[in-house]
Amino acid sequence: MTDVSGGGAVAGAWPDCKTCGKGTLLPLSDYGRDGATITYKAWVCSNPDCGFTVRCDNGAITYGRSPATPS
Numbered sequence: 001m002t003d004v005s006g007g008g009a010v011a012g013a014w015p016d017c018k019t020c021g022k023g024t025l026l027p028l029s030d031y032g033r034d035g036a037t038i039t040y041k042a043w044v045c046s047n048p049d050c051g052f053t054v055r056c057d058n059g060a061i062t063y064g065r066s067p068a069t070p071s
């Protein structure tokens with residue numbers, strides 16, 4: 001799938017997670033009530049130890065983290 005010629009270390013399209021600094025924020029899509037696809041409705045960190053999420057609901061941004069490790 002990758003067609004990188006040049007040997008660069010560019011990760012690609014997704015931004016790094018600023019919370020843990022290790023994971024990558026992956027976009028998640030959802031479907032609205034009318035069946036329309038909502039592209040990139042939420043972003044989730046690929047690091048399971050982080051669990052950082054960003055959601056967009058009707059223009060409102062919600063930040064959250066999964067309670068992976070109680071502190």
Ligand SMILES: [Zn+2]
Pocket residue numbers: 017018019020021022023024045046047050051052
């Ligand atoms: Zn993270």
